[in-house]
C-alpha cells in the first residue's frame with residue numbers, strides 16, 4: 001500500500017522572458033535534500049529552456065518541447081509524464097512544471113485538476129512578473145491581469161532593473177490585480193526562498209536527482225507498449241484555433257554549424273524589429289580568446305550574453321529560438337545566415353567588444369544563497 005502523501009505539482013508561469021528558468025534553476029540549486037521532478041515546456045522545438053535547466057542540475061527533468069502544454073487536447077501527454085515522475089521508486093517530493101512563456105495558466109490548472117492520479121495533487125500556481133516590462137506586457141497582453149488573478153504566489157522578478165519608487169508602484173498595482181491575500185515576493189535573478197514552494201528537506205536526506213536518461217528510457221518503453229506514439233512529439237496542439245496568447249506568436253529556429261561573426265550578429269540584434277520580443281539560445285563565435293559558448297537572451301530591448309563552457313564532446317553549434325508577433329521569419333533567417341563567418345580564427349578579438357558590453361561583470365552577478 002502506498003502511504004505517501006500526494007506529490008504537489010506546482011506550475012511556474014509568466015510571460016516570455018520574465019525569469020521562469022532563472023527561478024527554477026535557483027530552486028534546484030537551493031533545494032537542500034528535496035527531490036524535485038521537473039517538467040519543462042519549451043514553445044520552440046529547440047529546447048533552450050530544457051538545456052539551460054539541464055546544465056544546472058545534471059539532466060534531471062522531462063522536457064516537452066514544440067508547443068504549449070495548454071493546447072494539449074486531453075492532457076494525456078502531461079498525465080503520462082506526471083505518472084512517471086510520481087512513481088514511488090523515484091521518491092520525488094515536489095514536481096515543478098515550467099510552462100512556456102506563452103501558455104495559458106488556467107488551462108494548465110484545469111488539466112492538473114482533472115488529473116485523477118491519486119499520487120499527485122495540484123500544488124498551486126506561481127506567476128513570475130518582469131518588473132522592467134510590467135506595463136509593456138500588460139499593454140501588449142491584457143490577459144496578463146486575468147492570469148495574475150488566479151496566481152497563488154507572484155514573484156516580482158528583475159527588481160534590480162527598477163528603482164524603489166517604480167517597484168512600490170508595481171507592487172501596489174499587483175495588490176489590486178491579484179486575489180486577496182496573495183503574496184507578492186520581490187526577487188533579483190529569481191532568488192526566492194524555496195520554502196515558499198515546498199518544505200525543504202535537510203541535505204542529510206538527499207537521495208540525488210533523478211536521471212533524465214532513466215525517465216526517457218522508461219517513457220519510451222511505455223510509449224512503445226501503449227500505441228506506438230511518442231509522447232514527446234507535441235501532437236495535439238492547435239495553435240491557430242485555440243485563441244490563446246501564443247496563437248499570435250510564431251517561433252523561428254536557427255541552427256548553424258558555422259560560427260557567427262560577432263559584429264554582424266550584434267548589428268542584427270541592434271536592428272531587431274519591435275515585434276521580435278524574445279531571442280534565446282547559444283552562440284558559437286569561435287574568435288581567438290572567445291571560444292566559449294555564449295548564451296544569449298533578448299527580452300524586448302533587454303539584451304544579455306553569458307559565456308560558459310561547452311559540454312564535454314558538445315558540438316559547437318549556434319542554436320537560436322526567436323519568438324515574435326508579426327515578424328517576417330524567412331527575412332530574419334536570411335539576416336542570420338548573413339551573420340555566418342567561415343573563418344572565425346581570422347576575426348580580430350576586438351570584434352567581440354560589442355558582445356562583451358552585454359556580459360554581466362562578476363560584481364553584477366548575484367551570489368547564490
Ligand SMILES: Nc1nc2c(ncn2[C@@H]2O[C@H](COP(=O)(O)OP(=O)(O)OP(=O)(O)O)[C@@H](O)[C@H]2O)c(=O)[nH]1
Nearest residue numbers: 016017018019020021022101158188189190297304
Ligand atoms: N537583470 C535581471 N535579469 C534577469 C533577472 N532574472 C532573469 N534575468 C535574465 O532575463 C533573461 C530571461 O530569463 P529566463 O529565466 O530565461 O526567462 P524565462 O521566463 O524562462 O523565458 P521564456 O522561457 O523564454 O519565457 C535571462 O537573460 C536572465 O538572465 C533579474 O532578476 N534581473
